[in-house]
Amino acid sequence: MHNVVTILAWVGCAGYVVAAGYALYFLRTGRQSLLRPTALGLFTGGFSLLGALVLRGFISHRLPLTGARDALSLLIILATAAALPVARRPRAASLLCFHAPLLALLSLITIFLTSDTLATPAHQLRSMPLILHVGVAFLAYAFFLSGGLTSAAYVIQARRIKSHSEAGFFQYLPSLEELDQSLWSSITKGYVLFTATLFIGWAWAWAERNLLGDKWYLAPKVLLSLVMVLFYAVCFHARRRGWLRGPQLAYWVLMGFCLFFGLYLVLELTGLRTYYFWGNAQ
Amino acid sequence: MSLVVLGLSHHTCPVEIRERLAFPPETLPVALARLRKYIDEGGFVILSTCNRVEIYAHHPGASASSLVDILKKFLSDWHQLSEDVFADGLYSYEEIEAAGHLFRVAAGVDSLVVGETQILGQVHDAYLAAQTQQTTDKIIHALFQRAFSTAKTVRSESGIGTGKVSISSVAVDLAAAIFRDFEKTTVLVIGGGETAELTLRSLCEKGARRILIVNRSQETGENLAVKYKGTAHPWQELSNAIAGADIVISSTAAPEYILRVPDMDPVLRLRKGRPIFFIDIAVPRDIDPRVAELPDVYLYNMDDLQHVVERNMEARRRELTRCIETIDKNAQQFIAWMASLAAEPTIRSMADELHQIREQELDKTLHVLSNLSEAEKQEVRYLSERIVNRILQRPMREIKQEIGHHDPHTVLHLVKRMFGLGE
Numbered sequence: 001m002h003n004v005v006t007i008l009a010w011v012g013c014a015g016y017v018v019a020a021g022y023a024l025y026f027l028r029t030g031r032q033s034l035l036r037p038t039a040l041g042l043f044t045g046g047f048s049l050l051g052a053l054v055l056r057g058f059i060s061h062r063l064p065l066t067g068a069r070d071a072l073s074l075l076i077i078l079a080t081a082a083a084l085p086v087a088r089r090p091r092a093a094s095l096l097c098f099h100a101p102l103l104a105l106l107s108l109i110t111i112f113l114t115s116d117t118l119a120t121p122a123h124q125l126r127s128m129p130l131i132l133h134v135g136v137a138f139l140a141y142a143f144f145l146s147g148g149l150t151s152a153a154y155v156i157q158a159r160r161i162k163s164h165s166e167a168g169f170f171q172y173l174p175s176l177e178e179l180d181q182s183l184w185s186s187i188t189k190g191y192v193l194f195t196a197t198l199f200i201g202w203a204w205a206w207a208e209r210n211l212l213g214d215k216w217y218l219a220p221k222v223l224l225s226l227v228m229v230l231f232y233a234v235c236f237h238a239r240r241r242g243w244l245r246g247p248q249l250a251y252w253v254l255m256g257f258c259l260f261f262g263l264y265l266v267l268e269l270t271g272l273r274t275y276y277f278w279g280n281a282q
Numbered sequence: 283m284s285l286v287v288l289g290l291s292h293h294t295c296p297v298e299i300r301e302r303l304a305f306p307p308e309t310l311p312v313a314l315a316r317l318r319k320y321i322d323e324g325g326f327v328i329l330s331t332c333n334r335v336e337i338y339a340h341h342p343g344a345s346a347s348s349l350v351d352i353l354k355k356f357l358s359d360w361h362q363l364s365e366d367v368f369a370d371g372l373y374s375y376e377e378i379e380a381a382g383h384l385f386r387v388a389a390g391v392d393s394l395v396v397g398e399t400q401i402l403g404q405v406h407d408a409y410l411a412a413q414t415q416q417t418t419d420k421i422i423h424a425l426f427q428r429a430f431s432t433a434k435t436v437r438s439e440s441g442i443g444t445g446k447v448s449i450s451s452v453a454v455d456l457a458a459a460i461f462r463d464f465e466k467t468t469v470l471v472i473g474g475g476e477t478a479e480l481t482l483r484s485l486c487e488k489g490a491r492r493i494l495i496v497n498r499s500q501e502t503g504e505n506l507a508v509k510y511k512g513t514a515h516p517w518q519e520l521s522n523a524i525a526g527a528d529i530v531i532s533s534t535a536a537p538e539y540i541l542r543v544p545d546m547d548p549v550l551r552l553r554k555g556r557p558i559f560f561i562d563i564a565v566p567r568d569i570d571p572r573v574a575e576l577p578d579v580y581l582y583n584m585d586d587l588q589h590v591v592e593r594n595m596e597a598r599r600r601e602l603t604r605c606i607e608t609i610d611k612n613a614q615q616f617i618a619w620m621a622s623l624a625a626e627p628t629i630r631s632m633a634d635e636l637h638q639i640r641e642q643e644l645d646k647t648l649h650v651l652s653n654l655s656e657a658e659k660q661e662v663r664y665l666s667e668r669i670v671n672r673i674l675q676r677p678m679r680e681i682k683q684e685i686g687h688h689d690p691h692t693v694l695h696l697v698k699r700m701f702g703l704g705e
Contacts, residue, residue, distance in 0.1 A: 010412065048682060143679050161456065161578060162574070164590075175458060177460065177462035177557075181462070242554025243555075245555020245578065246557055
């Protein structure tokens with residue numbers, strides 16, 4: 001069974017790499033016929049990775065989300081699911097080719113990460129609200145990842161047009177309006193889901209305050225999440241009021257995404273993700 | 283058997299000569315019918331466009347040089363012009379060069395604007411006209427079918443058709459990189475002029491519906507507005523019009539900038555960050571280039587657009603080598619196929635000879651085996667036919683191949699000697 005998981009993971013990675021190959025060739029030539037195999041490669045990749053993850057969960061009788069490899073796999077699968085619908089919009093389909101190389105890179109990273117042994121967690125960590133909290137959070141991250149990539153595409157496209165460099169590697173990206181719509185669609189979905197996951201998380205943390213300590217709400221991860229919600233709320237407001245739009249706003253969204261993503265990584269890698277940072281668990 | 287093309291094009295003579303030798307569509311059927319009186323056998327097609335006049339002809343008996351002379355005489359007689367008038371601009375190609383020339387023309391490689399697609403339609407129309415007048419034969423039909431497939435291959439396998447090569451189409455392409463749906467964009471034309479109108483027409487063809495016209499002359503503005511179902515506004519409302527527009531085509535004869543950075547501040551405030559695309563095709567320029575530094579403003583002037591056109595043209599020219607390789611390969615294949623047709627009578631004689639021998643030997647054998655039933659005799663006949671056909675397969679294939687690479691007369695002479703066939 002473990003061999004099947006490994007094979008599925010490799011097949012998934014191969015799907016992403018093939019999709020990235022087609023995507024890069026599309027960005028170079030603009031041939032519309034390359035969009036279909038790109039989408040197909042991403043679908044195969046995502047489906048295989050999902051198969052590997054489900055099978056791993058089936059073997060260990062629990063959700064495999066505690067290890068870095070599993071978490072990254074889930075993020076890739078969800079980001080693929082968030083990105084794939086653009087393939088059905090002819091004017092936006094080329095955006096998929098912008099996503100594919102990064103997803104392929106992330107899938108390659110998962111192959112080289114060691115797969116953790118899944119130990120049986122405490123009963124509090126197996127509760128439905130926590131599973132829901134983590135699942136929805138991952139979906140929100142996937143949309144933010146998709147939005148971050150789209151904002152990068154927007155910045156590149158706007159600069160390309162502004163600087164009169166019509167030819168070049170990114171000349172087949174969708175129009176600015178199309179990118180703007182895709183960007184804000186992703187960010188909106190991510191924002192709604194992230195807000196929802198925060199509420200679910202707070203409810204769970206309140207219920208399990210003995211486990212997390214009485215000052216769980218001051219944990220760096222929680223504070224960072226709040227700042228993130230505030231940041232995106234400001235972005236939404238600025239866009240609605242017309243204070244910030246176009247490349248400037250896309251640039252801010254991109255910077256914000258990189259910053260939050262980076263800070264989350266720092267918290268994870270330095271062990272600061274703990275919930276009893278300011279107080280002891282009871 | 284000879285295949286020739288006689289013609290003149292933008293490469294060899296000026297428009298003054300080309301227009302005198304042109305065949306307008308309404309006279310083409312009559313011209314084709316008249317040419318039939320000059321060329322009694324074979325087939326021909328007259329291709330007449332604004333950039334070229336060419337006659338493609340095939341004759342099973344006449345030599346290439348005599349066929350070219352006939353075509354020259356026809357041109358002279360039809361247009362009632364002395365041959366001296368157009369002799370300098372004429373070119374003629376024979377056999378593989380004639381096929382290659384048609385393939386280059388159909389693929390747009392020989393066009394004034396390299397890679398343009400209009401010519402393929404014109405070649406198709408010329409072929410259809412000839413077919414309607416029944417002036418095509420097997421060779422001309424195959425030649426044109428091969429030309430169409432070659433043009434398709436060249437276009438799909440090379441970048442000869444990529445990148446727009448006119449100011450208006452480049453401007454529309456750039457607008458498409460900013461706006462998703464032209465139906466929802468508002469186009470403002472400031473001033474007028476041919477290029478501005480061409481650009482506006484291209485945008486309308488792409489779906490632009492909301493058209494605003496601002497012109498110093500109210501009458502000119504209204505005329506343009508009526509033509510494109512837009513609305514004309516007085517010059518005083520220019521700022522408001524810009525605030526409501528997404529694409530601005532500016533082409534006035536103003537000696538100074540009509541739009542500067544300070545003029546844009548209130549406009550941008552009203553637009554609330556919506557992008558605006560300026561196409562400044564006026565010379566001298568209408569829009570201060572510093573406007574391009576403002577956020578959400580994209581500005582292209584005539585030089586910028588011309589630069590894109592030149593770069594696209596250059597990119598197309600770089601593809602020419604690849605295109606010509608494909609064309610040459612297809613022309614060689616076509617000529618090899620044409621040559622193989624010359625082998626058909628010899629192959630038929632060879633098959634007849636072998637089957638005659640088979641029949642003779644079969645009769646002798648069946649006479650000896652008189653106790654065979656009718657069904658068994660029939661089976662033996664089928665067997666002998668199959669053996670002869672199998673034996674013939676390889677020589678037939680080899681003759682067709684060899685004839686494409688060597689002198690057909692030598693190859694056919696050798697075959698005839700080998701099988702004892704009459705000359």
